[in-house]
Structures are given as C-alpha cells and as structure tokens.
Amino acid sequence: xxxxxxxxxxxxxxxxxxxxxxxxxxxxxxxxxxxxxxxxxxxxxxxxxxxxxxxxxxxxxxxxxxxxxxxxxxxxxxxxxxxxxxxxxxxxxxxxxxxxxxxxxxxxxxxxxxxxxxxxxxxxxxxxxxxxxxxxxxxxxxxxxxxxxxxxxxxxxxxxxxxxxxxxxxxxxxxxxxxxxxxxxxxxxxxxxxxxxxxxxxxxxxxxxxxxxxxxxxxxxxxxxxxxxxxxxxxxxxxxxxxxxxxxxxxxxxxxxxxxxxxxxxxxxxxxxxxxxxxxxxxxxxxxxxxxxxxxxxxxxxxxxxxxxxxxxxxx
Amino acid sequence: xxxxxxxxxxxxxxxxxxxxxxxxxxxxxxxxxxxxxxxxxxxxxxxxxxxxxxxxxxxxxxxxxxxxxxxxxxxxxxxxxxxxxxxxxxxxxxxxxxxxxxxxxxxxxxxxxxxxxxxxxxxxxxxxxxxxxxxxxxxxxxxxxxxxxxxxxxxxxxxxxxxxxxxxxxxxxxxxxxxxxxxxxxxxxxxxxxxxxxxxxxxxxxxxxxxxxxxxxxxxxxxxxxxxxxxxxxxxxxxxxxxxxxxxxxxxxxxxxxxxxxxxxxxxxxxxxxxxxxxxxxxxxxxxxxxxxxxxxxxxxxxxxxxxxxxxxxxxxxxxxxxxxxxxxxxxxxxxxxxxxxxxxxxxxxxxxxxxxxxxxxxxxxxxxxxxxxxxx
Numbered sequence: 001x002x003x004x005x006x007x008x009x010x011x012x013x014x015x016x017x018x019x020x021x022x023x024x025x026x027x028x029x030x031x032x033x034x035x036x037x038x039x040x041x042x043x044x045x046x047x048x049x050x051x052x053x054x055x056x057x058x059x060x061x062x063x064x065x066x067x068x069x070x071x072x073x074x075x076x077x078x079x080x081x082x083x084x085x086x087x088x089x090x091x092x093x094x095x096x097x098x099x100x101x102x103x104x105x106x107x108x109x110x111x112x113x114x115x116x117x118x119x120x121x122x123x124x125x126x127x128x129x130x131x132x133x134x135x136x137x138x139x140x141x142x143x144x145x146x147x148x149x150x151x152x153x154x155x156x157x158x159x160x161x162x163x164x165x166x167x168x169x170x171x172x173x174x175x176x177x178x179x180x181x182x183x184x185x186x187x188x189x190x191x192x193x194x195x196x197x198x199x200x201x202x203x204x205x206x207x208x209x210x211x212x213x214x215x216x217x218x219x220x221x222x223x224x225x226x227x228x229x230x231x232x233x234x235x236x237x238x239x240x241x242x243x244x245x246x247x248x249x250x251x252x253x254x255x256x257x258x259x260x261x262x263x264x265x266x267x268x269x270x271x272x273x274x275x276x277x278x279x280x281x282x283x284x285x286x287x288x289x290x291x292x293x294x295x296x297x298x299x300x301x302x303x304x305x306x307x308x309x310x311x312x313x314x315x316x
Numbered sequence: 317x318x319x320x321x322x323x324x325x326x327x328x329x330x331x332x333x334x335x336x337x338x339x340x341x342x343x344x345x346x347x348x349x350x351x352x353x354x355x356x357x358x359x360x361x362x363x364x365x366x367x368x369x370x371x372x373x374x375x376x377x378x379x380x381x382x383x384x385x386x387x388x389x390x391x392x393x394x395x396x397x398x399x400x401x402x403x404x405x406x407x408x409x410x411x412x413x414x415x416x417x418x419x420x421x422x423x424x425x426x427x428x429x430x431x432x433x434x435x436x437x438x439x440x441x442x443x444x445x446x447x448x449x450x451x452x453x454x455x456x457x458x459x460x461x462x463x464x465x466x467x468x469x470x471x472x473x474x475x476x477x478x479x480x481x482x483x484x485x486x487x488x489x490x491x492x493x494x495x496x497x498x499x500x501x502x503x504x505x506x507x508x509x510x511x512x513x514x515x516x517x518x519x520x521x522x523x524x525x526x527x528x529x530x531x532x533x534x535x536x537x538x539x540x541x542x543x544x545x546x547x548x549x550x551x552x553x554x555x556x557x558x559x560x561x562x563x564x565x566x567x568x569x570x571x572x573x574x575x576x577x578x579x580x581x582x583x584x585x586x587x588x589x590x591x592x593x594x595x596x597x598x599x600x601x602x603x604x605x606x607x608x609x610x611x612x613x614x615x616x617x618x619x620x621x622x623x624x625x626x627x628x629x630x631x632x633x634x635x636x637x638x639x640x641x642x643x644x645x646x647x648x649x650x651x652x653x654x655x656x657x658x659x660x661x662x663x664x665x666x667x668x669x670x671x672x673x674x675x676x677x678x679x680x681x682x683x684x685x686x687x688x689x690x691x692x693x
Contacts, residue, residue, distance in 0.1 A: 061535050087537045097532035114536045156532075 014039045014164050014195035015060065017071030017078055022055055022064060029055045031218035033069070037197055037211075039163075042190050044209030045199040048307055052218045053199040054094060057168050060197070061091040074163055087115065090157030094168040096149045100142030104133050104152055107141055108159055115160035123159060131155040131185075147178030154185065165189070165196040171205065183208050203300045214303060216310040222302075230302050235259075236278050237271040237297040242290030255281040260304055271301045341604060345611045357622050360640075364451050365632020369415040371398035373406055378426020380467060384437065384482075387463030388419065393452035406440065410489060411665050413651055416442045416449055416631060429464070429481055436483045443488035444658045445499045448629030453486055460484060490658045501570045502657040503626045505562045506649045509555055509585075510592050510620050516554075517596025518609040520547045521688070526605055540688040544681065548593040555589035556582070566657075575660030584652055584666065587673045591645040594680035601687035620646040645673045 015037040022030040030052040037043045047053050058064040060073060062082035071078050073085050098107045108127055112120045128137050131151050136144060141152060150170060157165060165186075171179045183205065186196055190210075198209065206212050206226065213223040222229045240248065245268050249261045252270055257277030262269045272278040286292055336343055370388060374381050388394040397415055400406060406418040420438040422428075428435035439456060441449045461480040468481060491498045521543070524530040533543070559582065566572040595616055603609035621627055623641035630641060641647045648669035655661035655669075 063531065063534050083537065086535060089535075091532075091535040093528065093531045093535075095528045095531070097528045097530075099529055100527070111536070114538050116537075 011039055012075055013037060014041070015043075015071070015073050015197065017060075017069060017073070020056065020059060020066050020069035020071070022052075022059060022067050028218050030059070030066075030215075033215065033218075033220050034071075035213060035220070035223075037195060039195050040190055040193050041195055041210045042186060042208070043195070043197045044206045044212030045197055045215070046201070046206050046212055046303065047199075047215040048217075049201075051216045053215060054168050056215070057091075057166050057197065057199060060085075061089050061166050062086050063091075087160070088163050090160070090162035090165045092153045092157045092165070092167045092170050094172065096141075096153060098141055098149075098153060098156055101140060103138050103140055104128065104144070105137045107152065108156055111156045111159045117160050127155045127159055147174045150174050150178065150182065154182065158189070163193075163195065165194055165198075167196060167198040169199050169201065171200065171202065179205070203298065203303070206299055214306060216307055219310065221306045221310065226299055230297055230299060233273075233297070233302045233305060235271045235273055235297040235301055235305055236275040237269055237295050237301055238278070238282060239264075239293050239295045240268040240270060240290050241266060241293075242288075244289070248285070248288075248290060252282075252285075257281045259308065260301065262301070262304070269295075269298075269301065271297060271305070273305070339605075339607075342608055342611065345608070345615070349611070349615055353618060356619070356637075356640075360633050360637035361622060361628050362632045362634075363447070363628055365448055365629040366392045366452075367395045368393060368417065368448070368452055368629075368631050369397040370394040370417045370419060371400050371406055371409050371415040372396055372419050372421075373400050373403065374419075374421040375423040376421050376425035378429075380426045380429050380464060381421045383463050383467050384421065384460060385419070387459050388456075390463075391452075391455055391459050393455055410440065410442050411655070411659050411661060412668070413442065413655065417452070434481065434483045436485055438485050438487065440487045440489055442490060443492065443494060444490040444654050445625070445629055446488075446491060446494045446496055448631060449488075450494075453488075456486065457484055497570050498572050498658060499654065501562075501566045501572050502653045503650050505559060505566075505653055506588065506624075506646050507621060507626055508558055508562065509589060509649075510646050511617055512558065513551060513555055513589060513592035514596040514599070514616055515610065515613045516551055517547060517593045518599040518603065518613040519596075519606055521597065521600035522603045522606050522609040540685050543688065544597055544684055547597060548590065551593055552586065552589050555585070555593075559585060572657065574657050576656030576662070580663060580666075581653065581656045584670060585649075587670060587677065588645055588649040588652075591673050591677040591680065594677050594684060598680050598684040598687065601684050601689075620644050623647070625650055642672065643676065645676050648673050 013036050015035060018034040020030055020033045020035075021028065033052075033056060035056075045053050045057070055064060059066045060078065062085060065082075066079065069078075074088050076085050078085065099110070102110065105124060105128065108124045109120065112123050117123045128134055131154065133148070133151060133155060136148060136152075141149065144152060154167075154170065157167075167186075171182055174182070179202075186198070187208075190196060198205070200206060209226075211223065211225050212229065214221045214229065222232060224232065240252075245263070245266075249263065249268055252258055252261050252268070257272045257274050258270055258281060259272040260270070270278070270282065272281075282292060372385055374385070385396065389396060394417065398405075398409060400409070400418075403420075406420070409415045410418060418440045420440070422435055422437075425435045425437070437460065439453070441453055443449055457480070460482055464481045488494060521530070524533060563574075563578065567574060596613065599609050599612040599616070603612055619640070623633065623637055624630065624644050624646040625641065626646065630638065630647065633641065651669050652661075652666045655666050659665075
C-alpha cells in the first residue's frame with residue numbers, strides 16, 4: 001500500500017496501537033481497534049455519533065485508560081507512559097474546554113506555563129499572531145464566537161509545540177470560511193511534520209485527510225485513502241434528475257439491489273452494492289420523465305452503507 | 317395567551333420532579349441530611365450544660381469540705397476531673413481549658429466554719445464563654461448553704477442563719493464583665509473562615525468538571541497534587557485577609573481585649589485555613605455537580621458551628637458528641653483563638669490543639685488526591 005503522507009515512509013509511525021478495547025458499564029464502546037498513523041499524516045477519523053471516536057481519542061491522550069490493548073504513541077507506550085505522552089501531544093476537546101473567564105492571552109499563557117514552555121511570553125505572542133488572534137487578545141474567551149473559540153483552542157493545543165495533534169470534532173458548529181482556514185492551518189502544520197488525528201462528521205473534511213478510518217459502534221469498518229475506502233466498498237451510484245423525485249424515491253427504495261436513495265438538491269442518488277442488479281432494477285424507469293446517469297460513488301454513500309450494515313448487525 | 321395557564325405551570329412542576337429524581341445523590345441528601353442533623357443535634361445540644369470539669373484544690377480535710385465537693389458533684393453541674401495541690405496547677409488547667417472551674421478550699425476551713433467565722437471558699441471560673449458557666453455558677457450559693465446546713469446540727473444550728481455559713485467568692489477569669497461578645501467575636505473568625513474556605517474550594521474542581529475545562533486540564537502534564545495545592549494557596553491569602561479584617565473589627569468595633577500574641581495567632585491559623593480548604597477540595601472531588609458540592613459544604617458547616625463549642629458549650633455535650641466535635645478543626649481552632657485572645661495563651665498552651673488539626677488536614681489531602689481522577693471515566 002502506498003502511503004500518501006509527506007514524510008510517511010521515513011520513520012516510525014506517530015501512532016501504532018493494536019487491540020484497543022474499552023467498555024463502559026458492560027457496553028463495548030471501542031472494540032479491538034488497531035490503528036497506525038504515520039508521521040506528518042493527517043488522519044481522518046469518521047463514524048456516526050456514539051461510535052467510539054471520542055473514547056478512542058481520549059485513550060490516546062491519557063484521559064481514559066484502555067481495558068486492554070497495547071501500542072505506542074510517538075514511540076512511547078500508550079499505557080505505561082501516558083504522563084510522558086501528554087507533554088508531546090496537543091488535544092482539542094469536542095466542547096470548548098478553556099477558561100471562559102480568562103482572556104485569550106491569559107488562556108494561552110496558562111497553557112504555556114502548565115507545559116513549561118521556554119520563553120513563554122514570546123511563545124504566546126507568536127501564537128496569537130500566527131492564529132490572527134491579535135484583535136481578540138484581551139477579550140474574555142467566553143465572548144468569542146464559535147469560530148474564534150475554535151482558533152483559540154487550536155492555538156492552545158499547539159502552544160507547547162506538540163508532535164501529535166488530537167482533534168475531536170474540531171469544526172462542529174463552525175462556519176465554512178472558518179473551517180476552510182482551520183484546514184489550511186492543519187495542512188500547513190502537517191507540512192512541518194506535525195501529525196494530526198481528526199475526528200469529524202463532515203464528508204468534505206474527510207476528503208481533505210491523507211488517510212481515514214471509519215468506525216461504527218466500536219468497530220473499525222474501513223481504513224485507507226478516500227479512493228481506497230470508496231473502491232473497497234464496491235458501490236454503484238446513479239444520479240436521477242427530473243420531475244416528481246419524491247414519489248420516485250419512495251418507489252425506488254423498495255426495489256431489489258437498491259440500498260439507499262438520497263436527495264441531493266434537485267437530484268436523487270441511488271446506490272447499491274450489486275452493479276448488475278441495480279442496473280436491472282432501474283432499467284424500467286429509464287422510459288420515464290427522469291434522466292438516469294451513472295456517477296462516481298461518494299464517501300457519504302459509502303459511509304451510509306457501512307452504517308446501515310452495522311446497524312443491521314444489531315450493534316447499535 | 318392567558319396570564320396563568322395551569323397546564324404550563326404543571327409542565328414545569330412535572331419536569332422539576334423528574335429532574336430531582338434523576339439526581340439521586342442530591343435527592344438522598346435532601347432527605348437524609350436533615351434527618352441525620354435532627355437526630356444528631358437534637359441529642360447533642362444542651363444550652364444548660366452539665367457535667368462541667370472541675371478541679372479541686374483542697375487544703376482542708378474536714379467533713380465540711382468533703383460535703384462541699386459532694387454537693388457540687390451531686391448538683392450534676394460539676395464533675396471533678398482533677399484533684400490538685402497547688403495554685404499554679406489550677407491556673408494552668410484553666411488556661412488550657414482542661415477544666416472550667418477550680419474550687420479552692422482554704423486551710424482550717426472546717427475549724428473556721430465550726431467557729432462561725434464564715435471561711436472564704438474561692439471558685440475560679442473560665443468565663444470566656446459566659447453561657448457555659450453561668451448556670452453552674454448561679455447555683456453555687458444555694459448549693460453550698462443547703463448542703464452545709466445538713467451538717468450543721470446541734471450546737472452549730474445557729475450558723476444556718478443568713479448570710480450563710482461560708483463566704484463564697486467567685487472569680488470570673490478571662491471575661492470578668494461577662495461580655496458575650498468577647499467570646500463570640502474571636503469565635504466568629506473561625507466560623508467565617510470555615511464557611512468561606514470550604515464553600516469556595518468545594519466548588520473549585522466541581523466547576524472545572526461542570527464547565528468542561530477539566531478535560532483540557534487532564535490532558536496537560538499537570539499533576540493532581542499540583543492542582544490541589546494550586547487551588548488552595550490563593551485562598552489561604554483570602555483567608556488571611558478575612559482574619560485581619562475580623563481582628564481589626566474585634567479591636568476597633570467590639571473592643572475585645574487581645575491579650576496574647578497576634579503573630580502566634582496568625583502563624584497557627586495557616587493550619588486551620590489549610591484544613592478547611594482541604595475539606596472543600598475533597599468535597600469537590602466527590603461531588604458530581606456544584607449543587608452537591610454546596611450541600612456537602614453545608615453538611616460540614618452545620619456541625620462545625622453546633623458541635624465545636626461556638627454556639628453551645630462544648631463541655632455540655634454528651635461524650636459521643638464531644639468526640640465528634642473533636643474531629644472538627646473548628647473545635648480546636650476556637651480553643652486556640654479564644655486562648656490566645658482572651659487568656660493570653662502562649663505556644664505551649666495551644667500546642668495540644670494543633671496536632672488534631674494537622675491530622676485532619678493530612679487525612680483530607682490524602683482522600684482528595686486519591687479521589688481526584690486523572691481520567692474522565
């Protein structure tokens with residue numbers, strides 16, 4: 001397999017864990033998960049709500065202790081060296097977790113102190129400048145908008161120059177422009193050798209990652225580059241455009257070989273795992289008023305398909 | 317829109333009850349704590365204290381002096397805990413608060429009494445808490461004449477006449493003017509410190525957890541002990557500001573005489589402040605939300621006020637309540653403050669009160685650090 005990360009092949013992986021398992025009250029949240037993330041790679045971590053993404057990330061940064069499993073993170077043992085790993089990892093929680101009643105500068109200053117950053121004042125100023133936070137430097141963090149809070153959180157998680165960044169749904173509730181800026185930033189950092197593991201729900205963000213993993217209900221269902229993940233699922237997708245799509249959608253859903261029918265604005269996407277069966281099911285409708293066209297399967301269809309499967313498995 | 321809709325109102329009521337039921341710990345505390353406190357304080361508190369410790373310094377071996385001591389014991393107000401032979405010992409026992417009264421019977425008491433010379437009997441009382449000793453002292457006059465009258469038979473019958481067979485002298489030490497404020501104001505210092513220190517820190521870690529900042533904190537290399545003492549130290553400063561305010565007020569507004577050394581008081585107070593902060597931090601690690609933390613703080617605050625000797629005389633409580641009270645730092649701190657301010661106690665006098673506070677602090681810190689979760693599960 002070719003590894004697309006810029007510095008992927010040259011040294012030990014940033015994260016290399018096997019068989020990580022965690023249960024809460026008898027319910028398995030992360031099941032026997034193995035993951036390898038190369039240095040300098042931006043690794044997307046996808047999955048539905050409650051799939052165990054947050055739990056897995058929390059185990060990597062020492063917030064939770066795995067029930068079983070082993071591996072290393074930045075060359076250190078994930079179980080034994082949890083305290084050491086913390087000093088070299090930046091973590092950004094799903095919920096804003098800095099101090100709302102401290103200003104931007106005070107928050108960064110606090111983090112810099114806790115990590116023992118040398119030449120703290122310069123580091124904080126540099127961080128504020130780099131993240132374009134200067135305008136808000138003396139504003140209380142709780143008064144910032146969602147996008148700026150997220151920038152502050154990113155700045156805070158980077159203050160000590162970590163080698164690995166763990167970002168748990170960093171862009172939830174952030175507008176498209178701020179999301180774009182955020183991803184540009186992450187890519188620039190990756191260019192400098194930083195590794196990032198980012199969980200997200202957004203398909204467009206998944207496509208910005210070098211590689212990704214998909215987990216649902218604790219199980220790792222797919223991993224690889226976007227193309228690999230899409231190809232491995234082997235779905236065929238048709239795009240339907242024209243009138244009366246709502247009625248058509250109801251009919252199509254009942255046909256053999258049709259796994260999912262989804263509305264995309266003025267079109268429908270119909271997909272299924274068996275190419276021939278799907279084509280045969282759709283054939284009678286070609287005479288209707290709508291246009292049928294085979295298109296490339298997107299990541300979203302692949303994930304919905306995987307999610308449906310794991311739900312049928314009775315695990316959800 | 318109606319001004320008041322019973323349906324909307326009822327929706328609120330139902331929702332409140334459902335939420336109340338969800339937070340089991342809080343619910344249990346709402347029911348359990350009042351019940352516990354009712355039983356505890358109902359039995360423990362006695363505003364007419366009895367069985368108060370008495371030292372007897374008797375220089376006379378006559379049956380009359382024995383009658384006096386027996387009469388005091390029988391009155392239930394007094395309990396002889398020390399029999400001493402020297403005046404200096406008496407003062408020491410009073411200074412340290414080990415006894416509240418010293419009865420001194422002069423030489424030849426029996427002989428003088430029989431001769432009708434009305435010998436002097438001295439009762440010295442620790443009047444720093446006037447309510448603790450008031451009833452007991454008030455009973456003495458009647459007690460002595462009644463008990464001795466039984467012994468005054470035959471030729472001594474005439475001595476029963478007024479003004480009584482003995483000349484009772486009562487010395488109210490430390491607070492001769494019987495000013496309750498002399499006792500209350502220094503005591504308030506301990507109470508105010510307990511209240512603010514425990515509540516502030518009880519919220520400290522709970523707030524981090526509730527606001528989600530704990531998650532960030534736990535990801536940093538900061539260690540539990542660093543978090544604890546880092547949260548305690550700033551409030552020690554606050555505690556000292558409170559103390560200084562109260563000391564100035566005591567002196568200027570309430571005109572409480574300060575006999576002992578203020579530097580000594582300030583120095584030993586750090587132990588008390590730290591002990592209270594440690595309690596707060598411990599609650600903070602146990603409570604799941606700020607409401608629970610507040611409830612726990614009050615759960616600690618009430619016995620501190622009621623069983624420490626602040627509101628009600630410590631010596632007047634049943635033995636089990638005194639043991640319970642002895643665990644609380646405020647009990648010891650009150651003795652220290654009152655000792656230094658009203659009695660002019662030096663370090664040697666207050667030293668016995670220091671180690672229980674130190675032990676309490678140590679236990680609380682250990683519990684807090686153990687309970688502080690390094691992880692979020």
